[in-house]
Every structure is written in structure tokens, then in C-alpha cells.
Amino acid sequence: MLYDFFIEPFATYGFMKRALAACFALALGCGPIGVLLVLRRMSLMGDALSHSILPGVAVGYLIAGLSTPIMGVGGFIAGILVAFVATLVSRYTILKEDASFVGFYLIALSTGAIIVSAVGSNIDLLHILFGQILGVTNYALILIGIITSFTLVTLAVIYRPLILECFDPTFMQSIGGRGGFYHLVFMILVVLNMISAFQALGTLMALGMMMLPAIAARFWGRSVWGIFLYAFGFAMFSGYCGLLLSYHFKIPSGPSIILVAGLCYIFSLILGRYGSVARRVLV
Amino acid sequence: MIDFFLDKPSASSVSHDLNHPDHALVVKDLSVAYRTHLALEKVSGYITKGSLTAIVGPNGGGKSTFLKTLMNFVPSSAGTIQISQDYEKSIAYLPQQSEIDKTFPLTVRDVVALGNCQHQGFFKAFQPSGQSDIDRHIKEVGMSGFGHKNLSTLSGGQFQRVLFARLAMQEGDLILLDEPFTSIDGYTVIDLMKIIKKWHKQGKTILVVCHDLELVHEHFPQTLFLARKVIGWGDTKEVLTAENLRRATRIAHNLDTLTHTELNNFEESEEG
Amino acid sequence: MKYLLVCFMMLSSCFGAEKLKILTSFSILKDIVQNVAGDRADVESIVGPNQDTHIFEPTPASNHQISNADIVFMNGLGFETWMERLVEATEYKKPLVKVSDGITAIHLLQSKNKKVAVEDPHVWNNVQNIKVWVRNVEKALIKLDPEHRKIYETNTQKYMAELDALDTWIKKQFQGLPKDTCKVITAHDAFGYYEKAYGVTFLAPVGLSTVDEPSAFEIAELVDMIRKEKIKTIFIENITNRKIIEQLSQETGAKIGPVLFSDALSDVKQGGHTYIKMMRYNTQTILDSLPCFHGSKKPL
Numbered sequence: 031m032l033y034d035f036f037i038e039p040f041a042t043y044g045f046m047k048r049a050l051a052a053c054f055a056l057a058l059g060c061g062p063i064g065v066l067l068v069l070r071r072m073s074l075m076g077d078a079l080s081h082s083i084l085p086g087v088a089v090g091y092l093i094a095g096l097s098t099p100i101m102g103v104g105g106f107i108a109g110i111l112v113a114f115v116a117t118l119v120s121r122y123t124i125l126k127e128d129a130s131f132v133g134f135y136l137i138a139l140s141t142g143a144i145i146v147s148a149v150g151s152n153i154d155l156l157h158i159l160f161g162q163i164l165g166v167t168n169y170a171l172i173l174i175g176i177i178t179s180f181t182l183v184t185l186a187v188i189y190r191p192l193i194l195e196c197f198d199p200t201f202m203q204s205i206g207g208r209g210g211f212y213h214l215v216f217m218i219l220v221v222l223n224m225i226s227a228f229q230a231l232g233t234l235m236a237l238g239m240m241m242l243p244a245i246a247a248r249f250w251g252r253s254v255w256g257i258f259l260y261a262f263g264f265a266m267f268s269g270y271c272g273l274l275l276s277y278h279f280k281i282p283s284g285p286s287i288i289l290v291a292g293l294c295y296i297f298s299l300i301l302g303r304y305g306s307v308a309r310r311v312l313v
Numbered sequence: 314m315i316d317f318f319l320d321k322p323s324a325s326s327v328s329h330d331l332n333h334p335d336h337a338l339v340v341k342d343l344s345v346a347y348r349t350h351l352a353l354e355k356v357s358g359y360i361t362k363g364s365l366t367a368i369v370g371p372n373g374g375g376k377s378t379f380l381k382t383l384m385n386f387v388p389s390s391a392g393t394i395q396i397s398q399d400y401e402k403s404i405a406y407l408p409q410q411s412e413i414d415k416t417f418p419l420t421v422r423d424v425v426a427l428g429n430c431q432h433q434g435f436f437k438a439f440q441p442s443g444q445s446d447i448d449r450h451i452k453e454v455g456m457s458g459f460g461h462k463n464l465s466t467l468s469g470g471q472f473q474r475v476l477f478a479r480l481a482m483q484e485g486d487l488i489l490l491d492e493p494f495t496s497i498d499g500y501t502v503i504d505l506m507k508i509i510k511k512w513h514k515q516g517k518t519i520l521v522v523c524h525d526l527e528l529v530h531e532h533f534p535q536t537l538f539l540a541r542k543v544i545g546w547g548d549t550k551e552v553l554t555a556e557n558l559r560r561a562t563r564i565a566h567n568l569d570t571l572t573h574t575e576l577n578n579f580e581e582s583e584e585g
Numbered sequence: 586m587k588y589l590l591v592c593f594m595m596l597s598s599c600f601g602a603e604k605l606k607i608l609t610s611f612s613i614l615k616d617i618v619q620n621v622a623g624d625r626a627d628v629e630s631i632v633g634p635n636q637d638t639h640i641f642e643p644t645p646a647s648n649h650q651i652s653n654a655d656i657v658f659m660n661g662l663g664f665e666t667w668m669e670r671l672v673e674a675t676e677y678k679k680p681l682v683k684v685s686d687g688i689t690a691i692h693l694l695q696s697k698n699k700k701v702a703v704e705d706p707h708v709w710n711n712v713q714n715i716k717v718w719v720r721n722v723e724k725a726l727i728k729l730d731p732e733h734r735k736i737y738e739t740n741t742q743k744y745m746a747e748l749d750a751l752d753t754w755i756k757k758q759f760q761g762l763p764k765d766t767c768k769v770i771t772a773h774d775a776f777g778y779y780e781k782a783y784g785v786t787f788l789a790p791v792g793l794s795t796v797d798e799p800s801a802f803e804i805a806e807l808v809d810m811i812r813k814e815k816i817k818t819i820f821i822e823n824i825t826n827r828k829i830i831e832q833l834s835q836e837t838g839a840k841i842g843p844v845l846f847s848d849a850l851s852d853v854k855q856g857g858h859t860y861i862k863m864m865r866y867n868t869q870t871i872l873d874s875l876p877c878f879h880g881s882k883k884p885l
Contacts, residue, residue, distance in 0.1 A: 283798070
């Protein structure tokens with residue numbers, strides 16, 4: 031009975047297995063990235079990025095038609111450009127990261143819309159590029175796996191300078207630490223993970239799985255690695271439960287996964303170990 | 314273009330090639346302009362190696378700017394700074410407690426360990442000797458037992474002690490402290506002053522921006538009195554005179570309201 | 586007297602030579618209207634070939650088109666959700682004809698779970714419904730331009746004959762094939778009328794529009810169905826997202842079939858650029874994929 035409910039759907043159907051594996055890879059790769067975005071106060075960047083990639087996707091479509099890899103590469107280039115320019119602006123003008131990102135993502139989005147309309151077609155390119163957790167194929171899974179591994183390795187290498195840059199940028203500068211460089215590497219990782227997640231799973235899933243577990247984890251973890259682990263845990267839990275809900279109760283899969291993640295967040299907000307509502311009230 | 318990401322201002326008037334037996338740094342006619350006003354004007358003088366100097370002056374007088382210019386964070390508009398060759402890559406700087414994110418999930422040990430990055434770089438693994446260094450410095454600032462506490466649980470004074478421990482880890486020979494005692498409780502000030510004097514005994518060259526003139530009289534042999542210009546630079550007894558204080562107060566009242574030329578005219582009229 | 590007559594004839598031929606400007610909502614309708622109007626009109630379409638009318642967003646070009654039109658034809662039944670807004674925005678006051686008036690619509694549930702039934706607008710997949718379109722178009726054109734009723738009637742008669750031949754041919758292809766094994770999978774629930782008219786069963790994991798999101802349960806059901814019915818081919822249409830279909834294909838081993846044209850005509854290269862060509866192509870493609878279909882029937 032328990033087996034039927036909790037295990038059987040994944041054992042019987044390949045697409046369920048793949049969806050679960052995709053959740054695992056996404057939790058592993060995007061979890062730490064999401065945590066770092068939250069710590070850097072860039073939580074809304076993911077949303078801005080999902081719109082910024084449109085001009086790149088449109089140009090990719092112009093060049094090669096409905097080819098997902100080419101559109102994906104175009105999107106990646108556009109995303110990196112926006113991230114790069116917005117970061118420069120936030121470092122060298124009075125604007126901070128949130129304002130500079132908003133400015134450039136709006137420009138990118140409207141440029142993309144104009145390119146698309148010039149092509150004359152009304153195909154929703156982003157809709158075509160963005161995937162669906164239930165539509166993850168073996169090829170997409172391998173791609174996510176490669177990007178996740180690359181991300182984890184790179185993060186492990188640049189961990190110390192990146193944390194320092196987030197925590198005390200003046201100190202970083204005073205020891206000649208080249209904080210800007212590590213920030214840029216981090217940005218590249220963010221854009222890479224997001225594009226791959228969008229392609230495989232769609233924007234709702236990708237952003238939801240990246241940010242909600244990270245936000246929830248903030249209430250449980252004491253050290254940065256601790257928060258990473260909690261984020262991974264919440265993401266995996268959400269993926270698993272969401273898929274089961276979609277299977278047994280016939281609700282769309284992406285939203286149900288995000289809903290579980292959202293419930294984890296609310297739960298953490300109220301009852302988390304550090305800085306939650308309960309802690310404030312009881313202390 | 315890539316310099317943007319290496320955080321170097323494009324034109325640098327700070328050189329690290331001073332080859333003098335006694336001088337730690339030499340400043341010649343240094344002027345620093347912000348967009349709307351002049352922060353420092355024709356500052357000239359030197360710091361002796363191994364000296365302990367307080368930097369005092371009214372608000373807006375350019376004290377923080379002076380340190381930032383030494384660190385090459387702020388470009389100068391005229392003049393030069395020469396720092397001794399011995400101190401290249403051995404400068405430890407503690408800014409005012411502004412840009413640090415205290416809610417970051419790090420422990421006291423993590424923060425102190427970061428001091429190591431200056432000479433070890435980011436990618437070398439921690440030696441066991443490094444671990445005992447951390448413990449030693451934590452003990453020296455009176456924070457034994459706090460090693461595994463999160464930053465968010467620390468008071469202002471405790472946090473400042475931790476930053477001092479990190480500074481100690483850096484093992485810098487030239488130490489620049491920008492208002493380290495502001496908003497800190499009295500006991501911590503005493504303890505931190507003890508540490509500074511210990512560093513002084515070890516032969517380090519130290520500059521401290523300080524507002525507490527009693528503290529300066531008591532502990533600092535040298536003083537640089539800045540009110541946009543150099544009011545005095547030398548032995549504390551000779552610099553912190555009543556006359557200088559009066560002069561600085563007058564300038565302070567007018568720093569915001571007068572422009573550069575007006576201020577010059579005002580000072581000349583005062584002197585005359 | 587003779588002189589006056591010549592002038593009169595010249596004048597009337599001047600007026601007569603002026604073509605009507607007709608605008609239709611989408612490409613399939615454009616083809617039908619063109620067949621009825623013949624040389625009497627320049628027919629344009631707001632939504633072009635291979636484009637998705639469901640998610641279309643009018644542009645200034647659309648505004649321009651509708652402002653210049655003498656008459657506008659649309660399908661109705663909720664297909665062109667943007668038309669009302671467009672008419673309002675351009676203050677279009679000339680005739681707007683819903684060609685599907687008089688057709689008994691199929692009601693479909695948006696998805697298996699919802700209790701709300703909507704009308705299925707894809708009426709053109711049953712040739713008999715196109716004949717209703719043709720009658721409505723003929724009536725409207727005659728009302729607008731009574732002088733040339735003879736032309737419209739002649740064109741209509743000719744085209745009706747072609748449609749009848751098409752209908753007969755399609756029915757013949759599916760005659761004699763065991764109904765319960767004639768099952769086809771497509772990505773888009775657009776073939777309800779085809780199914781009713783010609784006896785092929787269409788299954789689709791997503792609802793009428795291209796933006797519904799399926800649940801794991803529905804996909805699992807479809808996987809089971811494909812395996813049970815031993816369906817060999819899954820069709821994608823010229824305007825939809827491939828990902829779910831690819832997933833089904835990977836799961837069950839069924840091949841992805843060639844494109845079926847459901848909501849729009851294709852361009853000339855693809856061979857479905859008129860209504861009749863489109864229906865013939867779709868029918869042949871479906872036939873070739875059915876496991877119950879052996880050998881090929883003669884094309885029309």
C-alpha cells in the first residue's frame with residue numbers, strides 16, 4: 031500500500047524516473063546558487079534573467095529556426111551580457127544591483143520583443159525554449175548533469191573568495207583580492223544554471239526550485255554549508271512530493287512542486303530554528 | 314577594461330617604491346577632490362617606521378579620505394604618496410564598520426581565518442599552525458570561547474574585537490585603522506588600545522583615526538591634525554595645542570558652508 | 586445613343602473592375618473565401634500560415650488590415666479571442682461575419698478534470714462544416730456585392746463539388762478499417778470534428794489551447810494507452826511545443842510522425858497550402874501511420 035503510493039509511480043514510468051532525477055540534479059546545482067543569490071541580496075535576479083534572455087533566443091531563432099540548442103546558446107549569451115553590464119553599472123555608479131538589473135532586463139526584453147515581431151511570427155519563442163519537468167528526456171538530463179557537476183566543482187574552487195566578496199567587499203579590496211573577477215565567475219554560473227534549468231524545466235520550476243528552498247534553508251542552517259545542505263534537502267523533498275501529488279491527484283506537476291516548496295518556506299518562516307517568527311515570539 | 318574587475322582605479326598616485334631607512338610613507342602636496350568639494354588640500358609630511366600616529370580633526374576634515382587614498386580606494390587629484398618597499402602587500406586596513414554584512418552566516422573563527430587570505434591566497438589549504446594562530450588571536454582579543462558563535466549574536470564591541478583578531482591574522486607591518494573606537498563600549502576601547510600598543514611594541518607602523526582627544530593625549534606619541542589641510546603633524550604635545558584646536562573648530566564650522574576659495578580667504582583673514 | 590451606351594458600359598466596368606478587399610481571421614478561412622470570391626476580391630488573413638491563432642497578439646499591421654477591409658470573416662466559437670478587442674480598438678463598423686453560424690459545435694472539457702465545457706472551434710476538420718462556411722460566405726458576399734451574385738454562385742457551386750469529392754474520398758479511406766484500433770495521438774485537441782466525421786480516434790495529453798499543463802497522472806494514462814493500443818506513431822502539429830510528445834515517444838518507443846496541420850495552412854513547400862491539399866495531406870499521413878492500415882489506397 032505504502033509502496034504503491036510512494037514508490038510505484040517512479041518504478042513504473044520512465045518519465046517519472048527522469049523527472050525525479052532532474053529534480054535531484056537541479057537541487058544539487060541550483061541549491062547552492064540560490065543560497066548565494068539570497069546571501070548576496072540578488073533573489074529577484076532569476077526572474078529578471080528569465081526575461082533578459084529573449085533577444086538572444088530571438089536571434090538564435092533568426093539564425094537557425096526552432097533549434098533548441100542554438101536558441102539556448104543565444105539566450106545564454108544575452109543573459110551573460112545583461113549580467114555583465116548590470117554588474118558593471120552596480121559597481122561603478124550609484125545604482126545598486128537591483129536597480130541596474132531591472133533597467134537592463136527591461137531593455138533586453140523589449141529588444142527581444144521587437145526582434146520577434148520583425149521576424150513576423152507570433153510563435154512564443156520563450157514558450158518553445160522553456161521546457162517542462164514531465165518532458166525531461168535523457169538528453170536534457172545529461173545536459174543538466176554536466177552543468178550541475180561543473181557548477182559544483184567551480185563553486186568549491188572559488189568558494190572562499192566568493193564568500194569574502196559577499197561578506198566584506200572592502201576587506202577583499204584592501205587585500206587586493208579582485209572581488210569583481212570572482213563575482214563575474216559566479217554570475218556566469220548563475221546564468222548557465224538558469225538557462226539549462228529553463229530549457230529542461232521551464233521558468234516557474236527553475237526559479238522556484240532555485241529560490242524557495244534557499245530562502246527556507248536560511249531559517250535552519252547556521253553555516254553557509256549548512257544552508258546549502260538544507261536547501262538541497264528542501265528542493266529534493268519538494269520535487270518528490272510535488273511529483274507524487276501530480277500523479278495521484280491529477281494536478282499540473284510544475285506548480286505542485288513549487289507549491290510544496292512554498293509550504294516548506296512558510297513552515298520555515300514560522301517554525302525555523304534561526305530568526306523565524308517562533309523564535310521572535312518565544313524569546 | 315578588465316581593470317574594472319580587478320578593482321584598480323585607473324590612475325594611481327600611490328607608489329610602493331620608497332627606499333628610505335626611516336620613513337614608512339611620504340606624502341607630497343596631496344590633494345583629493347570629490348565631485349563637489351576638496352577633501353584634502355596640499356597635504357605634505359611623512360610617517361616614521363614603527364611609529365604610532367593618531368589622525369584627528371573635525372568631521373569632514375578628510376581623515377577617512379586620507380586613509381582611503383593611502384589604500385588607493387580613492388584617486389588623488391594632485392600630489393604623490395610613496396610607501397616603503399617593505400610594506401608592499403603588508404598593509405592591513407580596517408574601515409569604518411559600514412559595508413560588512415553582519416547577518417552573514419559565518420562564525421567568529423571563519424572571520425578571523427579570512428585574515429590569512431592576504432598572504433596565503435585563497436586556494437591553499439589551511440595548515441595546522443594556521444588553526445593555532447586563529448585560536449591565539451581570538452584569545453588575545455578576549456573572545457576565547459566565542460570561536461563557534463555566529464556573527465549575528467555578537468554585540469558591537471565583540472564584533473570589533475573579532476575584526477581586530479582578523480587584522481592580527483593579516484600580520485601586516487603597516488596598520489591603518491579608521492575610527493575603530495566609535496560606538497564601542499569603554500571596556501572594549503581599553504582592551505583594543507592595549508592590543509594596538511602591543512603591535513606598536515612589535516615594531517609595526519600604525520595610523521589610527523580617532524575622535525577621543527584624551528585617548529590620543531594618553532596613548533599616541535604622534536598626531537596628524539587634519540582639517541582639509543594639515544593643521545599640525547608631529548609630536549602629539551606640539552600638535553594638540555589650544556591654538557590648533559581653536560583653528561580647527563573655526564574651520565569645522567565653515568567646512569560645509571564655504572567653498573574652497575571662500576575658505577581660503579576666511580583662513581587668511583583669521584591668520585592675519 | 587450608342588455613344589451613351591458605350592460610356593455607360595465603360596463606367597460600369599470601371600466600377601465593376603474595383604476589387605473587394607476581404608480580410609479573414611486565419612489562413613484556412615482565407616483559402617475558403619478566396620475560392621468563393623474568385624477574382625472579385627483581394628483576400629488577406631490576419632493570422633498567417635503556420636501561425637497559432639489561439640495565442641495571436643494583434644499588431645499595428647493587423648489594425649491597418651482591418652481598417653482597409655470591406656468585410657471581415659472569422660470562425661467564431663471562441664477561436665479568435667483577440668478579435669473583439671481588435672474591432673473595438675479600430676472602431677471597425679463594416680460587416681463582421683462568423684462563418685461557423687449554423688454548425689452544431691462539439692462540446693469538449695478543457696481537460697479531463699474540469700467540469701466546464703467549452704465549444705470546440707476546430708470545425709474545419711469536417712468537410713461538411715466547410716460547406717456551411719461556404720454557404721455563409723456566399724450569402725455575405727452576395728449581400729455586400731449583389732451585382733456579382735452570378736460569379737459567387739458559380740464559384741460556390743464549383744467549390745462545393747470539389748469539397749464533396751474530398752469528403753467522399755476521406756470517408757472511403759477509412760471505410761472498412763476496424764474502428765477500435767484506429768487510434769492516433771496528437772499534441773493538440775484539434776481533431777474532434779475529424780474524429781466524429783471519419784471515425785478515427787484522437788487522443789491528446791493537453792487541452793484545446795497550446796498552453797495547458799498536464800499532470801503526471803494524465804501522462805501516465807497516455808503512456809498506458811499507447812502501450813495497450815500499440816500505437817506506433819505520435820503526431821505533432823506545426824505550431825506546438827514538442828517536449829511532451831518527445832517524452833511520450835521516449836517512454837513508449839512510438840515514433841514521432843510527420844507534422845499534421847491543425848489550426849493553420851502550411852506554406853507552399855510543406856504541401857498543405859490550400860484547404861483541400863491540407864485535408865488530403867493530413868488524411869494520407871494519418872493513414873500511413875495506423876497499425877490497422879495495410880497497403881495504400883488510390884489518391885484522388
